[in-house]
Amino acid sequence: MSRRSSRLLGIAIAGTGVAHFVAPGAFEPISRKPFPQDTRRWVLRNGATEVAIGLAIAGARTRKLGVVGLAAYGAWLASRMVAAR
Template identity: 60%
Template sequence: MALLRKAGIALAATGAAHFAAPKMFEPISRAGFPKDTATWIKRNGATELALGAALTTRRTRKAGLVGVAAYFGWLGARVAYHRKNAA
């Protein structure tokens, strides 16, 4: 489980980086959130921070794993939708 704890710390740090350096996330965020990208960068950062924190403790790890799976599935669906409908 040490690996999941480390992954949680990394995900939480990535989430925090959305606030510290939002410009860095613009190109990737625009793919799934072409409208109001700046707001979505913050929303996604907050989500990643919370999910990462959930992975760091045994008590919330299962919920965190479910949340991470749902979140990344949703992100993938958003990107796929916008790529398909961009034309």
């Protein structure tokens, strides 16, 4: 992946994280099943995580750590979805 593509991906992920704070109600229906208790709090936590991961991916020196974080975060979210079934 090129430096520019990585930076754009990171900014997009961070932007999605910021959207969790700007419009948390939009994320609550998606988050309610895997996070049935304190859903709003989890929406905000997930937003903060996405901002951190996105910024890490956008930066050249932290990109590898950001990609590892994204993989771990994706696996954790998937496990929450499966457990909620």
